[in-house]
Amino acid sequence: MGMHISASLEENIKNFNDILSVKKNFDVIYRGMRIGGKEACMYFIDGFTKDEVMEKLMEFFYSIDEEETPENAHELIHRFVPYIEVDLLKESEKIVTTVLSGTLCLFVDGYDQCIALDCRTYPARAVDEPAKDKVLRGSRDGFVETVVFNTALIRRRIRDPKLSMEMFSVGISSKADIVLCYMDGRVDYKCLDVVRKKLESIQVDSLTMNQESLAECLYPNKWYNPFPKFKFTERPDAAAACVLEGKIAVIIDNSAAAMILPTTFFDVMDQADDYYFPPITGTYLRFSRFIITLMTVLLTPLWLLLMMNPQWIPDGLEFIRVKEVVNVPLIFQLLILEFAIDGMRLAAINTPNMLTTPLSVAAGLVLGEFSVKSGWFNSETMLYMAFVLLANYTQANLELGYALKFMRVIILILTAVLNIYGFLLGILITFGAVVFNKTVAGNGYLYPLLPFSGKELKKIIFRNKVKTDEGSQN
Secondary structure: OOOEOOOOHHHHHHHHHHHOOOOOOOOEEEEEEEEOOEEEEEEEEOOOEOHHHHHHHHHHHHOOOHHHOOOOHHHHHHHHOOOOOEEEEOEHHHHHHHHHOOOEEEEEOOOOOEEEEOOEOOOOOOOOOOOOOOOOOOOOOOOOOOHHHHHHHHHHHOOOOOEEEEEEEEOOOOOEEEEEEEEOOOOOHHHHHHHHHHHHHOOOOOOOOOHHHHHHHHOOOOOOOOOOOOEEEOOHHHHHHHHHOOOEEEEEOOOOOEEEEOOOHHHHHOOHHHHOOOHHHHHHHHHHHHHHHHHHHHHHHHHHHHHHOHHHOOHHHHHHOOOOOOOOOHHHHHHHHHHHHHHHHHHHHHOOHHHHHHHHHHHHHHHHHHHHHOOOOOHHHHHHHHHHHHHHOOOOOHHHHHHHHHHHHHHHHHHHHHOHHHHHHHHHHHHHHHHOOEOOOOOEOEOOOEOOOHHHHHHHHOOOOOEOOOOOEO
């Protein structure tokens, strides 16, 4: 597999028919022909090639007279191949990977090089707005599962020669195409070198789950820390903005999202809508998101703590007391509802579209009125968990949402067991999980808060105006 091909067409056909299992695989096509005075053959995968291009190439090949037959592959592609994307290959392993990637490979008797014609086309869906990363304003296009389409969407937004796209191949069996997208002069070269070395050293059979498989290969340590080390976006405008800020966008073939590196906690919290509104509105949205995120973690544990210590309830908040009889301990009510929320989410994902309305009605009745009347849950518990459920959807990043959920459950359990000390210990564990988390380059997860940078922190908190070349603000 690692050897060079032979100049004998018969020997090449024998070898590649065996390697590619042409007789067994119906979609591996072998096509013999004659080019001038030489015998030739080509290999390609059915469904990947453009028929119109192949017909045009065949016309040129058949039109070559024996007297005009080129002496070598280099002369052939310069005189008789009217196609742009052409390469010459010698190594058998590279040729096999190229064929299985969808590229047409042509062998000519007497030539010790294979001619690779990239006339492939991948099945692809339309470039529609992502279902998850929606915005009220802005672009309505999104990444698809074809890597060249995704890189083109970024190129369309950044027309600068300093924009670099480096291709890597990862996976012994899958040989998945991975592109590192970054801006020369703006990227953190230390982080770039770390990512490059990790990509080159990955020893895995296949990236079965695309970005998640790659993420686990890039960051194999501290799997027990649930806070996300990477940011994923399905929006090319968001990916382009991150690249212009000096970050690295990792684009994987067969994946409709880009991975952004390095990622801090504040990067994960950032959303595209902040930039499609005026600065004051964008700043308000950011403040709202931070406050709601904090309440998502602390609201139910704090309420449980006050119910365990009713003497601590201020006079103006007496109404938060549970008024009905508590048949099931409050901690168990909260934990059951935590799991019930995930059950509803899984049910919604796996329910056909025509049944979503009956599912919503049934869930509302069972987890709402009936559950309270049956005595299993108190109305106050349902109210606070309903807020938590809605607050989770204000966070676009699913990994961060689940990380906050895990921290909330830990604080709830510790509060129920150790009272105020458990509540404080849970907050300490949550803070430690965030502080001691690291980016893929080993930098601080809370930067620019820790280590502190006032200038960068201001950019995180406030949505700044766009600056002109002269430095004045519009």
